[in-house]
Amino acid sequence: MSIEVLLGKNSNIQVVLKTDDSRTAIEYLRTYPVDLVILDIELPGTDGFTLLKRIKFYPGTYPDTFFYRQNQRLFMPEEQ
Numbered sequence: 471m472s473i474e475v476l477l478g479k480n481s482n483i484q485v486v487l488k489t490d491d492s493r494t495a496i497e498y499l500r501t502y503p504v505d506l507v508i509l510d511i512e513l514p515g516t517d518g519f520t521l522l523k524r525i526k527f528y529p530g531t532y533p534d535t536f537f538y539r540q541n542q543r544l545f546m547p548e549e550q
Contacts, residue, residue, distance in 0.1 A: 486498075490510075490513055490514050496528070507534070
């Protein structure tokens with residue numbers, strides 16, 4: 471089950487941007503503050519940890535952050 475499907479199951483969560491481009495992510499976060507950023511550890515061209523360092527460079531753009539690996543399956547408790 472993908473992280474996007476899991477997030478879609480919660481009506482209190484609104485996905486505002488999905489991108490694999492770090493520049494797009496940073497530009498969005500500088501313009502629109504968010505509460506949570508979910509980063510793939512293995513982004514194309516950069517990794518999630520490097521992107522987080524870049525995000526933290528800009529004042530006011532440091533939301534809570536969660537890392538995951540896209541190529542690993544996530545399990546819901548009822549699937550185990």
